[in-house]
Amino acid sequence: MQHLDHNAAKFVRAIVQRDAESRRSELAELAATINDWVAAIEGARRHGVLPILYSWLISNGAPIPADAMEFAQSEFERNTFHCMANAAELLEVLGDFESAGIAAMPFKGVVLSSSAYGDIKARAAGDLDVLIYYRDLQQATAILKQRNYELRTETLDDGSPEAEHYFEFHFERPEDGMVLELRWKLELNQPRYRYDVGMDWVWPKRRTARLAGAEVPNLDAVSALLVLCMHGSKHAWSRLMWIVDVAKLLESEPGLDWKRAEEEAMKVGLERCLGLGVLLAHGVAGAEVPAQVLRRFEGDRSIRKLAKFFERHIVEDPGRIPEGWIPYNFRILGRRDRAAVLLSPAFLRPSARDRATVKLPKALEPLYYLIRPFRMMLDRTGR
Numbered sequence: 001m002q003h004l005d006h007n008a009a010k011f012v013r014a015i016v017q018r019d020a021e022s023r024r025s026e027l028a029e030l031a032a033t034i035n036d037w038v039a040a041i042e043g044a045r046r047h048g049v050l051p052i053l054y055s056w057l058i059s060n061g062a063p064i065p066a067d068a069m070e071f072a073q074s075e076f077e078r079n080t081f082h083c084m085a086n087a088a089e090l091l092e093v094l095g096d097f098e099s100a101g102i103a104a105m106p107f108k109g110v111v112l113s114s115s116a117y118g119d120i121k122a123r124a125a126g127d128l129d130v131l132i133y134y135r136d137l138q139q140a141t142a143i144l145k146q147r148n149y150e151l152r153t154e155t156l157d158d159g160s161p162e163a164e165h166y167f168e169f170h171f172e173r174p175e176d177g178m179v180l181e182l183r184w185k186l187e188l189n190q191p192r193y194r195y196d197v198g199m200d201w202v203w204p205k206r207r208t209a210r211l212a213g214a215e216v217p218n219l220d221a222v223s224a225l226l227v228l229c230m231h232g233s234k235h236a237w238s239r240l241m242w243i244v245d246v247a248k249l250l251e252s253e254p255g256l257d258w259k260r261a262e263e264e265a266m267k268v269g270l271e272r273c274l275g276l277g278v279l280l281a282h283g284v285a286g287a288e289v290p291a292q293v294l295r296r297f298e299g300d301r302s303i304r305k306l307a308k309f310f311e312r313h314i315v316e317d318p319g320r321i322p323e324g325w326i327p328y329n330f331r332i333l334g335r336r337d338r339a340a341v342l343l344s345p346a347f348l349r350p351s352a353r354d355r356a357t358v359k360l361p362k363a364l365e366p367l368y369y370l371i372r373p374f375r376m377m378l379d380r381t382g383r
Contacts, residue, residue, distance in 0.1 A: 004039065004040065004043040004315060004316060005035075005036070005039070006316065007030070007033040007034050007035070008034050008036065008039060008040035008043060009043070009315040009316040010030060010315075011027070011030045011031055011033075011034060011040065012040060012043055012044050012047065012049065012053065012240070012315055013240070013284065013314070013315045014026075014027055014030060015027065015049070015052055015053055015056045016049055016052055016240060016243075016244050016247075016284070016285050017284075017285055017286040018247065018251065018285060018286035018287065018288070019286055020056065021059075024060055027056070027060070028060065028062065031062050031064070032063075034064075037064045037065055037068035038067070038068050038071055040053075040068075041053065041068060041071055041072045041075065043315075045075055045124070046239075047239050047240035047241055047315070047318070048123070048124035048126075048239050048240065048241025048242075048244075049124070049240050049241055049244060050072070050075055050076060050079065050124060051076060051079060051121060051122050051123060051124065052122070052244070053072065054072050054073070054075075054076040055122070057069065057072060079121070079124055079125050080121045082125035083110055083113065083120045083121050083123075083125045084120070084121075084212075085125075085176070085178070086109060086110045086125055086128060086178075087110045087120055087211055087212045088212065089128065089178055089180075090106055090109070090110060090111070090128055090130075090211070090216070091211065091212060091214055091216070092147075093128070093130070093143075093144070093147070093180070094106065094130075094216060094217075096143050096147070097130075097132075097136075097140060097143065100139055100140075100143060102132060102133075102136045102139060102140055102143075103132065103133060103136070103199060103203055104130050104131070104132050104140075104217070105130065105131040105132075105199065105202055105203060105206065105217050105218075105219065106128070106129065106130050106131075106216060106217065106218075107129050107130075107131060107202075107219055107224070107227055108126070108129050108227075108228075108231070108245075109125075109126055109127070109128060109129055110123075110125070110211060111209050111211060111216060111218055112224070112228075112245060112249075114209050114210060114211050115209040115210075115218055115224075115252065116224075116245070116248040116249045116251075116252045117248050117252075118252070120211070120212070123241070123245075123248075124241055127179040127180065127181055128178070128179065128180040128181070129180075129181050129183065130180065130181070130182055130183070131183050131184070131186070131198065131199055131202065132182060132183070132184055132199065133184060133198070133199045134184040134185075134198075137159070137160075137169070137182070137184060138159050140182055141159065141169060141182070144171050144180065144182070147173070148173050148174075148175060149171040149172065149173045149178075149180060150171065150172055150173070150174065151169055151170070151171055152170045152171065152172055153166070153168070153169045153170050167183055167184055167185035167186070167187055168181050168182060168183040168184075169181070169182040169183075183198075184198055184199070185197060185198045186198065186227060186230060187234075188230055188233070188234055188269070188270070188273065188332070188333070189234070189329045189332075189333065193269070193337075194269075194337070195268045195269055197230075197268055201223070201268070202219055202220075202223050203217075205219075205220040205222075205223060206218065206219065206220065207219075207220050221249070221253040221256055221257075222256070222257060222260055222261045222264055223264075224249055225246065225249055225250070225253075225256070225261055225274070225277075226261070226264060226265055226268070226270050226273070226274060228242070228245050228246050228249060228277060229246060229270065229273040229274045229276065229277030229278070230270055230273050232245075232246065232273075232276075232277055232280075233272075233273040233276055233277065233332045236310075236319060236320075236321055236328065237276075237280060237310045237314060238314075238318045238319040239318065240284070240314055240315060240318075243277075243280045243281055243284045243285055243314065244281075244285050246277045246278065246280070246281040246285075246287065247281040247282075247284075247285035247286070247287035250278075250281060250287045250288065250289065251287065251288070254288075258290060258293050261274065262274070262293075262296070265334075266334065269333065269334035269336065269337045270334065271334050271335070272300065272302075272303055272331070272332045272333065272334060273332055274297075275296075275297035275300055275303045276303050276306055276307055276310075276332065278293070278294075278297055279294070279297050279298065279303065279304065279307035280307055280310055280311065280314075282294060283307060283308075283311050284310075284311055284314060302331055305322075306322055306328075306331065306332070309322045350365075
């Protein structure tokens with residue numbers, strides 16, 4: 001992702017904070033320091049926060065160049081159209097699934113926009129994400145193909161995914177560019193994430209959201225929080241929107257059951273992802289979090305350091321992975337999962353990369369079992 005200059009990055013980060021409206025004069029002064037507004041608007045678009053930026057520009061009458069304002073308006077209108085198209089398509093797909101007896105749980109996207117942001121236009125539009133039971137995969141695939149979607153995921157002859165540890169089907173519709181991802185399991189670091197975080201986890205606790213005048217299934221508050229923290233952590237919090245998602249959810253759920261959230265996170269190995277996501281929502285977007293909850297999350301030194309790292313780099317250097325002896329993908333695993341990974345045969349077994357790193361004669365090949373742990377600590381990809 002292209003980097004923003006310092007002033008533009010500082011402004012984009014400032015407008016997503018919860019108290020942005022009460023700091024109008026401060027933000028106006030900051031806006032006056034931006035030399036390239038088109039680049040700033042493009043940066044906000046890439047980070048998924050252009051609707052927030054545009055709303056601020058409109059409500060505050062910021063004196064920006066006419067061409068930049070025209071660009072912001074066109075991007076906002078494009079996103080609005082995309083959001084409305086996504087909502088209409090999602091309602092039709094869910095209706096087709098319901099008629100076929102397929103239970104389906106939409107998540108993120110326009111459902112999150114409606115339930116947490118309060119407006120489907122207030123969040124950047126993306127793909128449609130729908131969680132189903134694996135048993136319904138073939139029938140759901142057939143329905144989507146009838147809707148002119150093309151399956152872009154490689155499959156075996158029986159229709160199952162070609163990759164053993166792959167839990168989604170990616171569909172695209174060429175006629176309008178609509179993208180839908182059908183999932184039957186939510187994962188953190190495949191194939192090591194061993195929990196079945198799927199429909200059995202979310203469906204019994206479901207609630208509903210109002211979307212374009214219709215009621216649709218929606219994740220309960222705790223599940224939604226954990227899913228957002230999992231997703232952001234998996235992608236190294238490389239978009240500001242993912243932090244804002246967590247902050248908006250917390251704002252919309254002032255009575256969140258934090259005890260249950262922390263207990264549920266422990267059950268499914270997401271306690272570190274939860275802590276990281278909440279610390280970022282608080283530090284970057286100003287989300288209100290109970291003091292005792294913050295203290296508990298800040299008590300994990302590794303997570304506290306990761307949060308500070310992403311706070312520094314999220315806007316000006318997005319996608320940067322924390323350095324260190326321990327790979328990032330390992331650091332965000334829960335306690336039990338870290339131990340399970342270290343003791344697993346797959347982790348301890350030497351790989352082609354180990355052999356390529358150090359060339360040993362055949363007689364000394366058993367030494368690769370000693371070399372591998374050190375090589376893994378130096379290799380931040382965790383492979």
